[in-house]
Amino acid sequence: KAGVTQTPRYLIKTRGQQVTLSCSPISGHRSVSWYQQTPGQGLQFLFEYFSETQRNKGNFPGRFSGRQFSNSRSEMNVSTLELGDSALYLCASSAGLANTQYFGPGTRLTVL
Amino acid sequence: AQTVTQSQPEMSVQEAETVTLSCTYDTSENNYYLFWYKQPPSRQMILVIRQEAYKQQNATENRFSVNFQKAAKSFSLKISDSQLGDTAMYFCALKSEGGSEKLVFGKGTKLTVNP
Numbered sequence: 001k002a003g004v005t006q007t008p009r010y011l012i013k014t015r016g017q018q019v020t021l022s023c024s025p026i027s028g029h030r031s032v033s034w035y036q037q038t039p040g041q042g043l044q045f046l047f048e049y050f051s052e053t054q055r056n057k058g059n060f061p062g063r064f065s066g067r068q069f070s071n072s073r074s075e076m077n078v079s080t081l082e083l084g085d086s087a088l089y090l091c092a093s094s095a096g097l098a099n100t101q102y103f104g105p106g107t108r109l110t111v112l
Numbered sequence: 113a114q115t116v117t118q119s120q121p122e123m124s125v126q127e128a129e130t131v132t133l134s135c136t137y138d139t140s141e142n143n144y145y146l147f148w149y150k151q152p153p154s155r156q157m158i159l160v161i162r163q164e165a166y167k168q169q170n171a172t173e174n175r176f177s178v179n180f181q182k183a184a185k186s187f188s189l190k191i192s193d194s195q196l197g198d199t200a201m202y203f204c205a206l207k208s209e210g211g212s213e214k215l216v217f218g219k220g221t222k223l224t225v226n227p
Contacts, residue, residue, distance in 0.1 A: 033213045043203065043217035056212040090157060094213055100147070101213060103157035 001027055004093050004104035012110045018079040021107045025072050025093030031055075032074040033101060034066060037088040046089075049074055078109075086111045114139045116206050118218035125194045126226050132179075133189045133221045135204030143209040146180065146187045151220075152200040160202070163187065165209075194225045 005024045013019050025032050033048040045058040049068035066076040072093075078085055088108050092101035115138045125131035137146070148160040163171045163180050170178050175195075179188045191198055204218040 031213050033215070035215075035217075042219045043215075045214045045216070048213045050213075056214050058214070088155060092157075092213075092215075098209075100159055100162055101215060102159065103149075105154075105156045108155075 004091055004102055006089075006091050006104040006107050008107060009105065010108045010110075012112065013081050014112050015081055015083060017081050018077060019081060019109060020075055020077045021089055021091075021109070023074045023076075023091030023093075023104060025074070025091075026095075026102060029093035029095050029102075030072050031094045031096065031101075032068055032072065033092045033094075034074070034076050035090045035092065036060075037090055037106070038086075043090070046076065081111045083111050085109065114141075114206055114208070114216045116204050116216050116218040118202075118204055118221050120221045121219070122222045122224070124224040124226055125191075127194055127196060129194055130190060130192045131194055131223065133191075133202050133204075133223065135187045135189070135218055137185050137187060137204070137206050137216075137218075139185075139206060139208070141208055145207045145209070146178075147205040147207070147215070148176070148178070148187075148189045149203045149205060149217075150198075150200045151203065152197075157203075161189065191223075196225050196227060199223060199225045 031050045034046040047057045068074045088106045090106045091104045094101045144165045146163045175192045201220045203220045205215040
């Protein structure tokens with residue numbers, strides 16, 4: 001099976017812009033979670049989706065949003081980018097709550 | 113709130129030797145899952161090993177094994193016969209049994225395997 005894929009792999013934006021990141025889960029996985037990784041804060045949970053419904057959300061401002069499509073692919077959007085949004089954004093998918101999450105390669109976002 | 117603590121920011125080991133990475137956690141739940149993930153310089157997060165809290169037997173995957181002490185809320189990772197390819201950041205993570213996929217991560221331990 002192909003692994004979790006994320007596009008794009010690298011992105012450079014300027015403050016105030018918005019960005020959309022995409023995640024395609026492993027075939028058959030219906031759960032997708034997103035994490036932000038920064039040197040200062042480490043790995044922080046953003047949100048998770050299951051069957052097109054947001055099941056849980058981390059402690060991030062409303063500028064961070066996401067959605068999941070009927071084919072389980074997920075997107076996350078960050079509006080009005082700030083310098084502090086520069087991070088590695090990781091997506092993970094799993095086959096269900098009792099199963100392990102498998103991570104994609106991440107999208108490196110740089111905000112200038 | 114659940115927390116995961118990795119008290120060793122950096123460690124190093126000689127090739128072929130054994131190293132143990134420490135992890136402690138806090139949760140009020142009785143059933144949960146614990147994981148060790150590895151993140152090499154390529155940045156891809158890779159599952160190393162997983163432990164269900166209701167299982168008393170420690171998980172083992174080839175050269176990787178854990179020492180799970182539920183009462184002490186401790187979950188250490190032992191890497192035997194260390195290889196150069198084991199050089200990476202290692203993250204300990206905790207997940208509740210139900211309702212959410214949310215993983216709570218420790219800050220990580222940077223492991224360097226020296227030739």
